[in-house]
Amino acid sequence: MKAGRYGVYGGQYMPETLMSALIELEETYRRISADPEFSRRLDWYLREYAGRETPLTYCTNISRELGCRVYLKREDLLHGGAHKLNNTLGQALMAKFMGKRRLIAETGAGQHGVATAIAGAALGLPVDVYMGEVDTRRQALNAFRMELLGARVIPVASGTRTLKDAINAAMRDWVTNLGSTHYLLGSCVGPHPFPRIVRDFQSVIGEEARRQVLEREGRLPDTVVACVGGGSNAIGIFSPFVDDDVALVGVEAGGAGLDTPRHGASLSAGSVGVFQGALSYLLQDADGQALETHSVAAGLDHPSVGPEHAMLKDTGRVRYEAVTDAEALAAFRYLSRAEGIIPALESAHAVAYALRSAGDLDRDGILVVNLSGRGDKDVADVAQIRGGAA
Amino acid sequence: MSRIAELFARKNPVFIGFAVAGDPDGETSLRVAKTMIDAGVDLLEVAVPYADPVADGPMIERAHVRALEAGTTPDAVFALVRQVREYAPDLPIVLFTYYNIIYRRGADRFFADAAAAGADGVLIVDLPVEESDEAAPAARRHGIDRIALIAPTTSPERRRAILRDASGFVYLISLEGVTGERDRLSPDIAGLVGAVREGTALPLAVGFGISSPEHVRAVVAAGADGVIVGSALVRLVEERLGDEAGMHDALRTAIGAMLRVLVPEREPDIPGRESIEG
Numbered sequence: 001m002k003a004g005r006y007g008v009y010g011g012q013y014m015p016e017t018l019m020s021a022l023i024e025l026e027e028t029y030r031r032i033s034a035d036p037e038f039s040r041r042l043d044w045y046l047r048e049y050a051g052r053e054t055p056l057t058y059c060t061n062i063s064r065e066l067g068c069r070v071y072l073k074r075e076d077l078l079h080g081g082a083h084k085l086n087n088t089l090g091q092a093l094m095a096k097f098m099g100k101r102r103l104i105a106e107t108g109a110g111q112h113g114v115a116t117a118i119a120g121a122a123l124g125l126p127v128d129v130y131m132g133e134v135d136t137r138r139q140a141l142n143a144f145r146m147e148l149l150g151a152r153v154i155p156v157a158s159g160t161r162t163l164k165d166a167i168n169a170a171m172r173d174w175v176t177n178l179g180s181t182h183y184l185l186g187s188c189v190g191p192h193p194f195p196r197i198v199r200d201f202q203s204v205i206g207e208e209a210r211r212q213v214l215e216r217e218g219r220l221p222d223t224v225v226a227c228v229g230g231g232s233n234a235i236g237i238f239s240p241f242v243d244d245d246v247a248l249v250g251v252e253a254g255g256a257g258l259d260t261p262r263h264g265a266s267l268s269a270g271s272v273g274v275f276q277g278a279l280s281y282l283l284q285d286a287d288g289q290a291l292e293t294h295s296v297a298a299g300l301d302h303p304s305v306g307p308e309h310a311m312l313k314d315t316g317r318v319r320y321e322a323v324t325d326a327e328a329l330a331a332f333r334y335l336s337r338a339e340g341i342i343p344a345l346e347s348a349h350a351v352a353y354a355l356r357s358a359g360d361l362d363r364d365g366i367l368v369v370n371l372s373g374r375g376d377k378d379v380a381d382v383a384q385i386r387g388g389a390a
Numbered sequence: 391m392s393r394i395a396e397l398f399a400r401k402n403p404v405f406i407g408f409a410v411a412g413d414p415d416g417e418t419s420l421r422v423a424k425t426m427i428d429a430g431v432d433l434l435e436v437a438v439p440y441a442d443p444v445a446d447g448p449m450i451e452r453a454h455v456r457a458l459e460a461g462t463t464p465d466a467v468f469a470l471v472r473q474v475r476e477y478a479p480d481l482p483i484v485l486f487t488y489y490n491i492i493y494r495r496g497a498d499r500f501f502a503d504a505a506a507a508g509a510d511g512v513l514i515v516d517l518p519v520e521e522s523d524e525a526a527p528a529a530r531r532h533g534i535d536r537i538a539l540i541a542p543t544t545s546p547e548r549r550r551a552i553l554r555d556a557s558g559f560v561y562l563i564s565l566e567g568v569t570g571e572r573d574r575l576s577p578d579i580a581g582l583v584g585a586v587r588e589g590t591a592l593p594l595a596v597g598f599g600i601s602s603p604e605h606v607r608a609v610v611a612a613g614a615d616g617v618i619v620g621s622a623l624v625r626l627v628e629e630r631l632g633d634e635a636g637m638h639d640a641l642r643t644a645i646g647a648m649l650r651v652l653v654p655e656r657e658p659d660i661p662g663r664e665s666i667e668g
């Protein structure tokens with residue numbers, strides 16, 4: 001396999017001006033991966049600051065109802081309320097080791113923007129966050145949170161004014177400020193080495209979950225489920241299980257249904273293409289233009305997906321399924337009531353799949369669901385969708 | 391000899407004008423190309439509209455959006471190139487594109503269509519040399535020059551790899567950044583031109599940020615064989631969307647002003663000059 005490739009996928013489809021920065025990033029990453037001082041400091045931040053390890057919660061009520069043993073990996077309890085901080089702390093620390101003086105990031109729902117703002121504040125790096133104009137309005141609370149955390153939110157008024165345009169804008173900033181700035185990409189997408197770096201920083205989820213479930217059950221789970229937007233929380237929990245006899249299921253945004261154009265399921269319904277630096281599955285038209293996508297979960301509302309997932313789909317090692325907005329909303333409500341845990345709408349997709357598929361497992365079957373984030377950010381949206389009714 | 395090689399052999403420096411195909415719509419875009427040619431553009435660079443142009447600044451991105459909203463597909467771009475080719479049989483035409491347009495069509499078919507339409511070169515803005523395994527042979531098969539890009543950030547080692555694979559001319563990116571007009575040029579264009587010159591016999595054209603006759607003069611003084619002007623021309627289209635006559639006037643005036651700077655710098659065609667100087 002070529003460096004930076006996952007099967008045929010991945011690569012570095014980037015303007016020439018950025019290539020030097022990607023090469024620098026690759027070299028830095030190699031260096032810090034072998035640097036005990038880096039690991040020691042990252043461990044400290046993850047443990048003392050972010051609150052790792054996160055619990056693997058056995059869900060008594062759901063398990064009883066579904067007739068199998070259901071665990072939630074509680075990334076919702078990580079500081080900031082989502083798994084995003086694992087990656088932002090890692091990359092922000094790496095930026096410091098590289099001597100960069102400024103962080104930039106893109107954000108859709110605002111979770112990655114908030115996590116970058118947190119990491120920037122903790123490590124003393126100024127942060128500029130690009131956010132589609134549509135999203136600054138849809139996610140006004142998170143925009144305010146970022147500003148509270150000292151970041152500057154820059155609304156992006158080009159293209160569809162959503163996440164993909166925020167990524168474009170961040171790349172343009174990066175190419176103009178290469179010397180001073182690290183682009184802290186928020187998912188396992190984009191050109192090599194980003195998919196690798198983000199996967200590695202998120203793999204702490206799966207490493208903990210694997211150890212925790214072995215301690216608790218004395219064996220590995222039957223199935224691990226995670227939602228897939230760009231794919232970082234999923235690749236983070238899947239990676240340590242890839243060589244095990246464990247079924248892995250990635251759940252994409254089915255939106256209004258895969259029989260409509262309103263969804264974000266690039267693996268289930270897309271085709272292979274080059275987008276924002278990588279060859280992967282992409283929702284695109286016949287000419288290669290990315291399509292507008294839709295999901296009730298802003299964090300899954302993206303036309304492409306990380307290249308490693310593209311490979312895992314082709315090899316069949318991971319199964320990718322889609323869950324509709326309606327199913328996700330039902331799961332959002334269900335988990336809140338059944339266990340007293342309000343999931344992020346993104347994570348609710350994974351929960352919805354678990355509800356749908358629990359019948360496949362027998363009473364001793366073990367299901368681990370990655371609860372990638374908490375749902376406080378979505379409460380106002382859901383109230384509006386449901387006309388105020390809880 | 392290809393049209394590109396023939397041009398650079400005949401003229402130095404050359405003036406390269408850029409337009410987004412289909413901006414603001416197909417028919418106007420053809421008339422814009424004709425105006426640019428009539429005004430004296432030596433080589434036309436035609437961008438294939440793309441929804442996510444990460445290497446471009448806001449001015450050219452808006453042109454991509456206008457062209458896409460007018461329904462400009464790659465097929466429509468090839469049709470435009472064909473019409474320009476009929477209008478100007480000797481004019482070199484280079485397509486400027488993002489790679490997914492090529493990948494989606496299939497590299498072989500893309501370059502076949504480009505060649506059939508009459509294009510001479512293709513510049514793929516997000517395809518570094520490391521990823522060119524598929525595009526390079528397809529371009530060669532169909533006799534299309536693949537215009538290489540070199541940035542100020544390109545290391546000498548990568549520069550060598552890029553030049554090994556280049557044909558037509560080499561596009562030097564003047565600055566660290568995206569396309570778009572700038573008040574001032576990057577100070578070390580001469581250094582970049584000199585460094586690249588050591589590694590290739592191909593002509594060198596400089597683009598990104600070149601916005602005024604003063605910039606054109608500076609680029610030529612830096613030793614470039616060509617200047618590429620994009621955003622400054624696209625802006626004239628954007629500013630006069632409701633006034634097409636004014637648009638053509640503005641393009642003629644701007645191109646004329648930049649060409650006047652070029653002309654005195656051009657090597658005078660005096661036979662025996664070497665013996666006079668030497």
Ligand SMILES: Cc1ncc(COP(=O)(O)O)c(C=O)c1O
Pocket residue numbers: 082083108109110111112186187188227228229230231232233234298299300344346347372373374
């Ligand atoms: C809570 C949560 N889960 C999942 C995602 C999707 O991203 P990824 O697929 O990279 O984990 C997001 C993105 O914003 C998120 O906020």
